[in-house]
Amino acid sequence: MRIGIDIGGAFTDLVGYDEAGRKIIWIKTETTPDDPSRGVIDAIKKSKIDMSKVVTIVGHGQTAVINSIITRSGAKVGLITTEGYRDVLILQRANRRDVYNFAYKKPEPFVPRYLTVEVKERIRSDGSVIEELDREGVKGAVRKMKNEKVESICVSFMNSYVNPKHEIEARDIIRKIQKEEWDEDIPITLSHEITREWGEYERTNTAVLNAFVKPKIRGYLTKLENEIRGMGFKGQFFAILSNGGIASFDFAKEYPIYSVESG
Numbered sequence: 001m002r003i004g005i006d007i008g009g010a011f012t013d014l015v016g017y018d019e020a021g022r023k024i025i026w027i028k029t030e031t032t033p034d035d036p037s038r039g040v041i042d043a044i045k046k047s048k049i050d051m052s053k054v055v056t057i058v059g060h061g062q063t064a065v066i067n068s069i070i071t072r073s074g075a076k077v078g079l080i081t082t083e084g085y086r087d088v089l090i091l092q093r094a095n096r097r098d099v100y101n102f103a104y105k106k107p108e109p110f111v112p113r114y115l116t117v118e119v120k121e122r123i124r125s126d127g128s129v130i131e132e133l134d135r136e137g138v139k140g141a142v143r144k145m146k147n148e149k150v151e152s153i154c155v156s157f158m159n160s161y162v163n164p165k166h167e168i169e170a171r172d173i174i175r176k177i178q179k180e181e182w183d184e185d186i187p188i189t190l191s192h193e194i195t196r197e198w199g200e201y202e203r204t205n206t207a208v209l210n211a212f213v214k215p216k217i218r219g220y221l222t223k224l225e226n227e228i229r230g231m232g233f234k235g236q237f238f239a240i241l242s243n244g245g246i247a248s249f250d251f252a253k254e255y256p257i258y259s260v261e262s263g
Contacts, residue, residue: 001018001050001053002016002055002056004061005040005057006263007031007040007060007064009031009067011028011030012030012031012032012036012039012042014028014029014043015027016049025047027043027046028043029043033067035223036062036064037220040227044228044231050232051228051231051232054235055235056238057237060240060249064216064217064220065256065262066263069260073216075151076148077115077211078116078117078150078152078154079111079116079153079204080119080138080142080170081118081156082118082119082157083122084118086113087113087116088204089110089205089208090109092107109205110212114148117145119133119134120134121133121134121157121166123157123165124159125198127163129163129165129166132166133165133170142173142178146177146182151186151187152211153174153186153188153211154207154208155171155189155207156200156207157191160190160191160192161191161197161198164192168190171190187215188211189210191204191207194207194255194257209260210255210257214253217252217256221249221252222253225249239251239252240262241258241262
């Protein structure tokens with residue numbers, strides 16, 4: 001038995017395929033926006049499928065990521081970036097999306113300026129290091145974010161797509177401070193892990209969006225795993241990605257932005 005689940009804005013659909021009996025089961029229930037896992041569990045219970053006989057949950061599609069972005073109902077994010085690039089999310093690009101609209105305003109960034117902290121470091125476009133990472137500067141940035149009670153941290157340095165050395169060092173420093181001084185495990189997003197392409201605004205903004213939805217999606221998928229495991233399921237969990245492919249739940253928890261158009 002294999003099942004696929006799609007969570008939409010209004011309805012949650014479940015399709016099961018019994019390979020032994022060549023039988024298809026289709027169930028539709030109402031989506032529960034406050035806790036999408038409840039809608040999924042309701043669909044499973046309504047289907048009367050014996051979860052101990054299910055081999056794989058293939059194709060968990062959802063609109064939770066895109067809805068969180070549209071409604072701006074994600075986490076409070078702190079951004080650590082290269083000195084001199086604090087305003088990258090505010091400046092965006094010089095082009096106007098609506099050329100003839102003189103009242104046009106650029107979208108508000110997902111990280112306010114006071115939660116964007118610069119640290120000294122610099123890598124050339126060829127990957128060589130001009131200036132080593134200021135480790136004390138990173139520690140200060142993390143402590144400021146702790147005081148501001150951020151719920152997710154994003155690190156995006158210039159040219160990290162070609163050499164992620166400083167982003168990796170910054171992550172290790174953040175984790176050490178979290179372990180020693182923080183009471184909770186705050187998710188960390190590194191821009192080079194999201195996209196290995198040039199374009200500091202595009203890369204930084206995409207990484208910030210990942211950080212923005214990461215706590216919510218990680219919590220949701222973890223709860224869903226635990227609930228379904230409790231129903232006897234011993235198989236594998238897979239999530240649908242925006243490109244039509246699939247990935248493990250662990251991947252989807254770490255990089256939820258890849259499933260932004262999976263629903």
